[in-house]
Amino acid sequence: MKKRKITYSLSARQKRQLKQQEQQGEKQEQSEDVAPAEVIGKRKPSYPLIICITAVALAVVLIFLAIFIPIWSREKVNHDTFLKWKYFNPDDPENPYSDTNPNPNPAPNPIATVTLTGEDEDAFKAIFGEKEVEITLEIFMDDAPYAGMNFMYLAESGFYDGTIIHDVYRGKAAMNGFTQSKNSSGRAKEATFIRNLKGFVESNVSTWNNAGYKLGYRLKVENDRSIANTSQSQLGYLLMVAGNSSNYSTSTSFILTTDDSPVYNYGDGSTSLSNQLSWLGRATNDESLNILRKLNGVEVTANGKSYVPNTTIRIESIKTNLSKERKKYLLNNFESLIAGGKETALRNVAYNESYYNFKD
Numbered sequence: 001m002k003k004r005k006i007t008y009s010l011s012a013r014q015k016r017q018l019k020q021q022e023q024q025g026e027k028q029e030q031s032e033d034v035a036p037a038e039v040i041g042k043r044k045p046s047y048p049l050i051i052c053i054t055a056v057a058l059a060v061v062l063i064f065l066a067i068f069i070p071i072w073s074r075e076k077v078n079h080d081t082f083l084k085w086k087y088f089n090p091d092d093p094e095n096p097y098s099d100t101n102p103n104p105n106p107a108p109n110p111i112a113t114v115t116l117t118g119e120d121e122d123a124f125k126a127i128f129g130e131k132e133v134e135i136t137l138e139i140f141m142d143d144a145p146y147a148g149m150n151f152m153y154l155a156e157s158g159f160y161d162g163t164i165i166h167d168v169y170r171g172k173a174a175m176n177g178f179t180q181s182k183n184s185s186g187r188a189k190e191a192t193f194i195r196n197l198k199g200f201v202e203s204n205v206s207t208w209n210n211a212g213y214k215l216g217y218r219l220k221v222e223n224d225r226s227i228a229n230t231s232q233s234q235l236g237y238l239l240m241v242a243g244n245s246s247n248y249s250t251s252t253s254f255i256l257t258t259d260d261s262p263v264y265n266y267g268d269g270s271t272s273l274s275n276q277l278s279w280l281g282r283a284t285n286d287e288s289l290n291i292l293r294k295l296n297g298v299e300v301t302a303n304g305k306s307y308v309p310n311t312t313i314r315i316e317s318i319k320t321n322l323s324k325e326r327k328k329y330l331l332n333n334f335e336s337l338i339a340g341g342k343e344t345a346l347r348n349v350a351y352n353e354s355y356y357n358f359k360d
Contacts, residue, residue: 146341171259258296
């Protein structure tokens with residue numbers, strides 16, 4: 001029996017559907033053939049993650065720099081930094097410069113700023129024109145290193161803060177660390193203060209108003225400049241009373257010259273100090289010189305062996321521009337730094353005790 005051939009006839013609609021199905025199948029096959037790398041490359045980058053990673057890396061770098069840059073750039077300080085101020089060679093400390101081989105870039109001398117105020121603001125302003133004035137002084141570290149270090153050490157230790165200019169006479173203004181004008185009260189007797197300073201030793205001697213402490217060092221005279229023997233103006237200098245032969249040497253006794261031609265003696269003029277002075281600094285500008293001229297003209301009253309200003313003039317502070325590293329080194333190593341400038345004899349508390357007792 002002959003097999004019948006069956007034919008199917010598709011409608012136009014069915015043909016369209018079949019064609020659409022075939023086309024969709026081809027598209028699916030093409031999408032499956034695309035390489036994974038190409039698909040990944042078309043993805044959008046994750047910007048927040050990149051920013052976060054960059055910020056963390058930058059923070060780590062900044063922390064590293066903050067820790068190590070100060071260490072790398074910290075100034076190297078030692079004894080020669082002070083004792084060979086002008087000739088110190090930071091690149092080769094073992095071979096300092098000399099007069100025949102000068103330092104091409106010597107360290108500038110330090111500057112000390114003395115701030116003066118008055119207990120009576122109106123009276124002080126009537127003299128100086130301001131309620132507070134500043135005297136800036138260059139310290140001659142090349143000519144008087146021991147006197148210079150001594151002054152800066154006492155100043156940075158606060159020894160003179162709140163003390164007075166206790167004697168203005170014959171072109172000089174003296175500052176010895178006295179805190180009162182009518183008695184012998186002074187920093188050198190304040191045990192709670194002196195206890196923290198170097199160079200001061202305890203004493204049981206009762207002749208000095210039962211003071212428990214006294215100065216334990218005296219410094220040699222550093223007078224290389226010999227300015228006292230010249231005809232130039234001597235206004236504006238900072239001097240220290242020094243030397244073993246001076247009864248007045250305490251290593252805290254400093255003088256500011258307030259006239260062109262001061263008379264270098266104490267009291268009634270019988271004690272000359274011209275050969276017992278270390279010239280360790282001078283005012284740096286005209287403003288400071290003018291303040292000293294005004295200080296020279298204050299009205300004074302004889303009080304014991306001093307001529308005390310009628311208007312109390314106080315030293316609010318004395319500060320230096322030493323770097324942090326140099327200041328720390330000076331405060332921590334003062335005794336060994338001045339060892340080469342010490343006199344063999346200590347200051348004797350029995351010397352001219354009457355000088356330190358003001359009369360009422």
